[in-house]
Amino acid sequence: MRRKxxxxxxxxxxxxxxxxxxxxADTQVIPRGLFDCCKDVGEAGYCCDNCxxxxxxxxxxxxxxxxxx
Amino acid sequence: xxxxxxxxxxxxxxxxxxxxxESPAIPGLEVEEWEAHSIxxxxxxxxxxxxxxxxxxxxxxxxxxxxxxxxxxxxGKAIHLGQEGEGPGEFLAPWxxxxxxxxSGILVWDFGVYRVNEFDLxxxxxxxxxxxxxxxxxxxxxxxxxxYADPFRVRSTPEGYLAGSFDRRLDHTADFSLGVIRLxxxxxxxxxxxxxxxxxxxxxVESMTEWAPVPFWDACAGYxxxxxxxxxxxxxxxxxxxxxxxxxxxxxxxxxxxxDNERYLEQMARLELGPQYRNHGIDFSTMAPQVQxxxxxHRPLVTDLRCQDADAVWLRLFSTRDDPLGRASEWIRLGxxxxxxxxxxxxxxxxxxxxxxxHFGPLELVEGDQAIARLTPPATRFSDPG
Numbered sequence: 001m002r003r004k005x006x007x008x009x010x011x012x013x014x015x016x017x018x019x020x021x022x023x024x025a026d027t028q029v030i031p032r033g034l035f036d037c038c039k040d041v042g043e044a045g046y047c048c049d050n051c052x053x054x055x056x057x058x059x060x061x062x063x064x065x066x067x068x069x
Numbered sequence: 070x071x072x073x074x075x076x077x078x079x080x081x082x083x084x085x086x087x088x089x090x091e092s093p094a095i096p097g098l099e100v101e102e103w104e105a106h107s108i109x110x111x112x113x114x115x116x117x118x119x120x121x122x123x124x125x126x127x128x129x130x131x132x133x134x135x136x137x138x139x140x141x142x143x144x145g146k147a148i149h150l151g152q153e154g155e156g157p158g159e160f161l162a163p164w165x166x167x168x169x170x171x172x173s174g175i176l177v178w179d180f181g182v183y184r185v186n187e188f189d190l191x192x193x194x195x196x197x198x199x200x201x202x203x204x205x206x207x208x209x210x211x212x213x214x215x216x217y218a219d220p221f222r223v224r225s226t227p228e229g230y231l232a233g234s235f236d237r238r239l240d241h242t243a244d245f246s247l248g249v250i251r252l253x254x255x256x257x258x259x260x261x262x263x264x265x266x267x268x269x270x271x272x273x274v275e276s277m278t279e280w281a282p283v284p285f286w287d288a289c290a291g292y293x294x295x296x297x298x299x300x301x302x303x304x305x306x307x308x309x310x311x312x313x314x315x316x317x318x319x320x321x322x323x324x325x326x327x328x329d330n331e332r333y334l335e336q337m338a339r340l341e342l343g344p345q346y347r348n349h350g351i352d353f354s355t356m357a358p359q360v361q362x363x364x365x366x367h368r369p370l371v372t373d374l375r376c377q378d379a380d381a382v383w384l385r386l387f388s389t390r391d392d393p394l395g396r397a398s399e400w401i402r403l404g405x406x407x408x409x410x411x412x413x414x415x416x417x418x419x420x421x422x423x424x425x426x427x428h429f430g431p432l433e434l435v436e437g438d439q440a441i442a443r444l445t446p447p448a449t450r451f452s453d454p455g
Contacts, residue, residue: 034363037341039209041238042162042181048209048240053337053360054351 038064092386112147117431164221204257208239289376336393
C-alpha cells in the first residue's frame with residue numbers, strides 16, 4: 001500500500017517541479033525600479049532616463065528611433 | 070487582561086488609520102456628495118484632454134479622432150469637427166484648447182506637430198501657425214499617465230496666453246521645478262515671466278521622487294491663480310501681475326503609505342507591460358517598501374487647481390483610492406474670502422471646466438469610453454452649482 005502511494009506521488013512531484021520552473025520563467029521581470037526606456041515627445045523618440053520601473057529598452061536615443069510605443 | 074485587549078484593539082485601529090487611502094477631511098466641514106449627469110448622450114470620447122466653454126458651447130478636445138467636438142449646452146447636440154493628420158487643420162497630438170483672447174474663435178495647440186490651429190465659433194477652420202521653437206513644451210507623450218501634474222496647460226487671458234515654459238524635457242513630476250509660467254502670444258514664444266514655479270517647490274524635493282508636491286495654476290476672469298505647495302497658499306494674481314489676495318489652505322496629510330506606492334507601481338506595470346502584466350508575477354507588496362526612496366516621504370495635499378471665476382478656485386485632494394496617480398474624487402472650493410466647501414464627485418468623473426453654468430468634465434463609462442457630464446449639487450440639478 002505504501003509502495004503504491006509512493007509511486008503515485010512521483011508523477012505529482014514531477015508536475016509540481018514543472019510548475020515551479022515555469023513560475024521562474026514568468027518572473028524574469030525584476031522590479032528594481034527606474035530604467036532607461038524609449039518614449040516620445042510629439043513626433044520624436046528618445047531614450048528617457050529612469051522613466052520605467054520594469055523594462056530597460058534603450059541605452060541611447062539611437063535605440064529608440066523607430067521603436068513602436 | 071481587559072486593559073491589554075483594549076490596548077491591542079487601539080493599536081489595530083491605529084494601523085488601519087495609517088493605511089487609509091482617503092483624502093484628509095476638514096474638521097467641522099461636511100463632505101457634500103454631488104452628482105454628474107451626462108450631457109449630449111450620443112457623444113463618446115476616448116481620452117478627453119482639455120475643454121473650454123464659450124458662448125454656451127462646450128468645446129471638447131479628445132486624444133483620438135475626431136479630436137475636436139462642440140457641444141451646445143442649450144440643445145445637447147454634438148458636432149464633431151477634427152480629423153487626424155499632419156496637414157493644416159488636422160491633429161496629431163493636441164493637448165490644449167482655449168478661446169482666442171478676443172473670444173472671436175478657438176485655438177488648439179498640437180504638441181505632436183507643434184502647430185496652433187484656429188477655428189471660428191462655428192467650427193470652421195481659419196488657419197494655423199507653427200509654434201515657436203523655443204516655446205514648445207517638451208514632455209514625454211505619456212506624461213499624464215505617470216503623473217498627476219499637467220505640463221500642457223494653456224490659458225487665454227485678455228493680455229495673451231499663459232503657459233508653462235521649461236528649460237528641458239519633462240520626464241518626471243518633480244521636473245516642474247525647472248519651469249516658469251510665461252505670458253506669450255498664440256505660438257507660445259517665450260514672453261514675460263509671470264511665476265517661477267521652481268521657487269514654489271518644497272525645499273529638498275529630489276528630482277527623481279514621484280509624487281513630489283508641485284505648483285498648480287489656472288486663469289479666470291483676468292486673474293491667475295497659483296497653488297504654492299511649499300507655503301500651502303493660493304495666490305490670486307491680478308492683470309497688473311501683482312498679488313491681489315492670498316488664501317491659506319492647509320491640512321495634515323501624513324506620510325505616503327505602502328498602499329499608495331503599490332497602486333502607483335501596479336499602474337506603471339500596466340502601462341509598461343500591457344494588460345497581461347499580472348502574468349509576470351510581480352509582487353507589488355514586496356516591491357513597494359524596497360523602492361520607497363523613489364517616492365516622496367509625505368503625501369501631497371493638492372493634485373490640481375481649477376478656477377471658477379475671480380472669487381473661487383477648486384483644489385483637488387490626494388488619494389489613491391480611485392486613481393493610482395493620486396487624483397482624488399474630492400475637491401475643496403476655496404473662496405477668495407477664505408470660505409470652503411468639501412465636495413465629493415462620482416468615481417470616474419474628472420471636472421475640467423468650472424463655471425457658473427456648471428462644472429463639466431469626462432465621465433468614465435462602463436463600456437470603457439467617456440461621456441461629457443455636468444456636476445451639480447444633488448438638490449439643485451441644472452441650476453447654479455455655486
